[in-house]
Amino acid sequence: MxxxxxxxxxxxxxxxxxxxxxxxxxxxxxxxxxxxxxxxxxxxxxxxxxxxxxxxxxxxxxxxxxxxxxxxxxxxxxxxxxxxxxxxxxxxxxxxxxxxxxxxxxxxxxxxxxxxxxxxxxxxxxxxxxxxxxxxxxxxxxxxxxxxxxxxxxxxxxxxxxxxxxxxxxxxxxxxxxxxVTDYQALMETLFDFDAIRALIAGGFQLRFDAMHAVTGPYAVAILETTLGAAPGSVVNAVPLPDFGKGHPDPNPVWARDLMDTMFGTAAPDFGAASDGDGDRNMIVGRGVYVTPSDSLAVLAANAHLAPGYAGGLKGVARSMPTSCAVDLVAEAKGIKSYATPTGWKFFGNLLDAGLATLCGEESAGTGSDHVREKDGLWAVLLWLNILAARRQSVAEVMHDHWAEYGRVYYSRHDYEAIDSDIANTLIADLRGRLDTLPGTAAGALTVSKAADFAYDDPVDGSLTEKQGIEITFEGGARLVLRLSGTGTEGATLRVYLERLEVQRDQMDQDAQAALAPVVTAAEALAEIRTRTGRTAPDVMT
The missing domain is CATH 3.40.120.10 (Alpha-D-Glucose-1,6-Bisphosphate, subunit A, domain 3)
Structure with a gap:
């Protein structure tokens, strides 16, 4: 009734x-x-x-x-x-x-x-x-x-x-x-060379996938272990739990600490990965090397043709504006269009539906393609495995070859979580009010070349989306982005994104935070984060 x-x-x-x-x-x-x-x-x-x-x-x-x-x-x-x-x-x-x-x-x-x-x-x-x-x-x-x-x-x-x-x-x-799992696995089998991945694993290749007691566990066990032959137990924390085992199901070096310790320890597997609560995000780790989400997107774009589902090449690529410009360098080299959109996967939908882009990604560990209209964590893992099977290289070797060809974009995101909303909003509003006066001014050792509040004109439906984050570029190509996140449930999360392109090969093995130190100093000089929030350091750095 x-x-x-x-x-x-x-x-x-x-x-x-x-x-x-x-x-x-x-x-x-x-x-x-x-x-x-x-x-x-x-x-x-x-x-x-x-x-x-x-x-x-x-x-x-x-x-x-x-x-x-x-x-x-x-x-x-x-x-x-x-x-x-x-x-x-x-x-x-x-x-x-x-x-x-x-x-x-x-x-x-x-x-x-x-x-x-x-x-x-x-x-x-x-x-x-x-x-x-x-x-x-x-x-x-x-x-x-x-x-x-x-x-x-x-x-x-x-x-x-x-x-x-x-x-x-x-x-x-x-x-x-x-x-x-059934229909999803059938889709994955049309996109990737499962035989090549199976042969890679059969040859002694070891992997570890941390499902973080979240929804991807059953998918990963079925595909990675049962179908592709990874050793039983290669998928850890595989049973979805209502409280995610009292963990934080966010695949980054902070919350997936056990995986990071394993991959940087002795006798580490060849490949490590993790996914989040609902299975749409991913983290990629090689033996002794962490792959930033921005770098992962760029590597996938450069090598997607090695997987059967993308053998014909890419129509275009898209990234959220705070994501590093690494994928833009790949697009330019391949002669395809790249797009920068506001944060939020829905902004990629029009590009995918219109056939303007094939691969999309966000710095927040989300990557995907036109096979669905969401980011897809396990898809990214399988594409990485397909690339490794085809190239017969380690993750570290793939990364070094990529940087040698396109340059290395040092990149990091600093999160200040659960800060007072009024303080966060005032910080952004004050900086927004000074944007017109910033070009030509010094910020630490850097000089501002451009400063703008990012707005997006959708090339498909003509819609305009404004105030999507403050984007500041510096002479020499470094970039700083500040925005408030809409995914938290208490207070405000201030996200600070920092990047710098390095083209000198002998400078491509620096610690990322050390390489980005001048950009961090510039961010403090411009936004006064410590003074305004009272925080002496970010809660999370990825």
Whole structure:
């Protein structure tokens, strides 16, 4: 029986670049999730007769939220919901399933790389029929619906057994429970030379993949161990847990410390990798060498033709503006177009749909291609393995050859987390107000050549997106970017991005932080981060 529940707007339900993220306890408050889900239905023009995809990363409340969303979809007239077994689907797998099945859209339950648990974070994101995150035109309608909602609909019914594969009925709606790995693995087999990777591993190549107790574990075990022949146990922390084993499922050198220690220790494997909460990010590590996400994107762009799915070459490449310019150097050498977009994977969607770009990436450890409309952590790992199998080189050798050909872009991101929002906003506003006066002025040992507030004119739909981060370049080519992140759930996160191109081969083996010291000094001189925030150092450096 369909029940109509009276409600009223709840403040603060504005979706960000990756949906709505809040503390789990907030999502669990009576009516909170329901209000937002009903606003999604209302914002997209209803779900009557539509087919949707549903899944999540297995974090705390994932299972209960799935049942609530299913009942609400049934009550509002959806024809069918395709849901991953036990409500699990990695974000790239969900994107693929939407596209493969011709679904009208989907809901992904995740807060990505944020911690999970009763006292941590939860999130809900709507993806459109192209498999990608909803564009601002859609999220604006969803937000407007949250501000005017008066009721939501739900179905009085028992829970669906989401552990049982097959089709179930929920009122008049079909609920198809599918294996979350099968269709995704089939897609990967069309893109990569599994035989070559299998032969590489059979020849003694050792790998370690840290799934961080997140959703990629079952995918990695099935593909890397069962199909490609990596030794049992090569995938560690493979079982998704509601609290990610009390860890922080963000694949970077800080939170994936065990992997870093292994890869820089004695008897290290040949290749190491990690993925995040919902499986869309990745970290690549070789024996004794960490590959920055910006460098990884550039290497993938330079070598993608070695994988069967990209043998015809790339149509173009795209990066988020804070991502280093390393991939631009590859694009220039290959004679293809490169694009710089605002942060947020949805900005790549138009480029991919229009056939203007094939590979995309963000400095925040997200890389992907036109095979889906999300970043894809395990895809990046498999492309790296395909490249290593084809080149018969170590990760370190691939990196040194790449730098010798294109130059090395030293790069780092410094995060100042959970700082007072007023202080962070004032810092950015004050710097923004001085941009016109900065060119020609000194900042430590560097001299500012250009200073601007990044704005993006979408070459496909003509939309303009402004105030996406402060971008300052210096004479000699160094670059500094400052922006506030929208992925946290408390306070503000100030992200400071630093880069410098080095073309002298005898200077390409420096420690990155040492090589970037002049840019760090310039950032402090321009933004007064320590003085304003009271922080003497970043919380995280990647």
């Amino acid at each position: 369909t029940t109509t529940i009276a409600t009223k707007p709840i403040a603060g339900q504005k979706p960000g670049t990756s949906g709505l993220r809040k503390k789990t306890a907030q999502f669990m408050q009576p009516g909170y999730l329901e209000n937002f889900v009903q606003s999604i239905w209302d914002g997209i023009g209803g779900v009557i007769g539509k087919t949707l995809v549903l899944g999540g990363d297995g974090r705390f409340f994932n299972d209960r939220a799935a049942q609530i969303i299913l009942r609400m979809a049934a009550a509002s007239g959806a024809a069918k919901v395709i849901v991953g077994q036990n409500a699990l689907l990695s974000t790239p797998a969900a994107s693929h399933l939407i596209r493969l099945r011709g679904a009208d859209g989907g809901i992904i339950m995740s807060a990505s790389h944020n911690p999970g648990g009763p006292d941590e974070d939860f999130g809900v994101k709507y993806n459109t029929a192209n498999g990608g995150p909803a564009p601002e035109s859609v999220t604006n309608r969803i937000f407007a619906a949250t501000e005017s909602i008066t009721q939501y609909l739900t179905l009085e019914a028992d829970d669906i057994d989401l552990s049982a594969l097959g089709t179930h009925q929920l009122g008049a709606m079909a609920v198809e429970v599918v294996d979350p």
